[in-house]
Amino acid sequence: MVSIIEYIDQNKERFLEELFYYLRIPSISAIASYKPDMFRAAGYLRQALLSAGADKAEVFETEGNPVAYAEKIINPALPTVMVYAHMDVMPVDPIDLWHSDPFEPVIRDGKIYARGADDDKGQSFMHIKAFEYLAKTGQLPCNVKFMIEGEEEVGSPNLARFCEEHKDMLKADVILVSDTSMIARDIPSITTGLRGLTYLQVEVTGPVSDLHSGLYGGAVANPVIVLAKMLASIHDENNRITIPGFYDDVMEVSAEERALLSQAPFDETAYKSALNIREVWGEKGYRVPERTGIRPAFDVCGIWGGYTGEGTKTVLPAKAYAKISARIVPYQDFEKIALLIKNHLETIAPPQVTVKVDILHGGPAYVSPITLPAYQAAEKAYTDTFGKRPVPFRSGGSIPIISAFERVLGVKSILMGFGLGSDSIHSANENYPLWNLYKGIETITRFYHHYTAK
């Protein structure tokens, strides 16, 4: 029988044709005008899953973007693996930093360059192809379901309800997710923790309209400066977050566990060099991987106000805006943290301005124990493929819906991500190495074997 390695080798060209077709669909969830493309992406997935071997595949509408669902039930008595992924991608601005069209994939230096090449079209495509191999060669050892949503990049606002409404259909023993990274090409790792997220938008309003900065400058509070002062006050001199109560529920990691986590290799010089920064930054008393893995963070994702065009315009702006996010860790409640931030910003606003804070989305942090049978099956699959045991790793990123799966469906997720830190997800020139694509298909195929082995 053809092995998975042979199968990949014989079908490479077709795989890339299919993936490129998918990558060409600009399924940006943050911008409403791309909604028709989301339906195109869902339709593509329905067809791709049927072709791969699903018994049935369907596109479900929600109040937001559609969900593509497919399943192959070979025997209800056997275990069921459900693959979760997302078809939506991040916006592509600033577009001028891209070296090629984000929606016209190209291969350069062995990497696919396109928006979604890694996150999450490329990574989810591996699951479709692993399933195709097992189904076509008659080796599928269990039932398989796919649930691919279109709103992950905007916080999955409708998926928890979708899960509640389709609990029976979505019954599973484990959920597989490939939407994270490995530590490095030669250091396979499985993500065992994710930070949660809360995302807010702040609007600071000063005078009724933009004013002439000469006639009014010095006598009317400048909303940009007010916003700058507010944002500047969020971190103290040790880069700890000053919002009262922010750290109250943070899960403090024991010295023992910190020692264990510190075994994951981290090269600060290489890290700084890859990012082109002279110095790292962050909360005093923690190493870089701890600052992103086990500690919360506060960031400004965007800021704007006043004149931002070419040349000069001497205005005292009427408004200033910021998009802000907090990454949170286990035991922090994302809704409580959002309210803490909102109340704090409203409280520290000076009387000269009006501050409005909107909570845009959020989700809790997640931890998956390494004692789970599915984790151990994944560990064996990685060991087979990469020749070494994968490192359990706490990632700084967030997949808010993962916690909802546990809460609503009662199912744990295994985060088998095959991306690399250099894939520039969410940035210009997102890419995914072909090597990782093929290694991922191999590893996923092997997972099914180990997970169902007696």
Add this chain to the structure above:
Amino acid sequence: MVSIIEYIDQNKERFLEELFYYLRIPSISAIASYKPDMFRAAGYLRQALLSAGADKAEVFETEGNPVAYAEKIINPALPTVMVYAHMDVMPVDPIDLWHSDPFEPVIRDGKIYARGADDDKGQSFMHIKAFEYLAKTGQLPCNVKFMIEGEEEVGSPNLARFCEEHKDMLKADVILVSDTSMIARDIPSITTGLRGLTYLQVEVTGPVSDLHSGLYGGAVANPVIVLAKMLASIHDENNRITIPGFYDDVMEVSAEERALLSQAPFDETAYKSALNIREVWGEKGYRVPERTGIRPAFDVCGIWGGYTGEGTKTVLPAKAYAKISARIVPYQDFEKIALLIKNHLETIAPPQVTVKVDILHGGPAYVSPITLPAYQAAEKAYTDTFGKRPVPFRSGGSIPIISAFERVLGVKSILMGFGLGSDSIHSANENYPLWNLYKGIETITRFYHHYTAK
């Protein structure tokens, strides 16, 4: 003989047709693509000045935008009045705040709404029409010159050189400028002081590209937060500017002169109500008119960085930018202040980022003594028109070229501005009341009479 009041009344419709034609030309100097419109504006002015009675009119090219020049020399032995104005206008963003097309003038509630309706097309149009009246009715009592430039809103980078190259042509005894405001409709005033300006752009660069805020947040300095901290540190708790040396050369105004200036009426309740703010702001120890009239100020005119589109994008931005300006007062050197700001920002930048500061433009402050004969002629003209003596007033705005006229041509300027604080210059819905337009034409006509009276 027809009086100026009768002349205006008989020609109102034609005046508005001519002015509207001028206002329809989108002569935005800050945006290079509008350069052809600047030449259209200059051509219009050449024709308008010839029609009004000029002996000759010419469009001069410079390294930047053109200068429209015209003159009527009735007798070289008589005094010469030169009118300075500008044909360029500010950008119109944010365009969605305008209630009508900025380049399609309309009259609502007795006001002309258009970009440039006041600043400075409407105000300079008054001079053309006062000149037309005097020339057509044979009453012109002196020589008249017009110099109308196209780069005032971007700091007049080429006009000082133009003056140096055309010193003979531009010989004059006084320069009239209508590019400022009166205190109120019933409080005529003449601007006797202007603040200077320096305008800079700051670029803060962090990591090599926008990063995923989950994977890196908390470990990599966020350039928006760094910029916010830098801008937040510029004002201390008394709203004094913290840049070392910033106040060194400030002309401290004596208690006596402050008492005199305080006689200009100021209604803080009306001021706050017009701007829709709960509280004013500014340097401790000074009243609002002092904060804009005799004290320097620091403002952020624009800020941007990261994702500023619809919805959410979880990025840690690579860059953050701000456009900043300082308004300066007599004895402060605009080039020295620009360097102080630049050096200060570079000095306080933390090692995690790279800060680049570009000096975009600037000009010195200006003071015109109320003892000048031309000031006194203007005072009489206002008294005739408005029935009360005008108040000498220090404005917070800047017209950088005014100091250059004194330095290069040796000529003082009289700032006969007829705008109102409610004209929204530099903002959306710029407007100019017809009442002010006509009163301005009257007053300017009377100036010529008083200035040349023996």
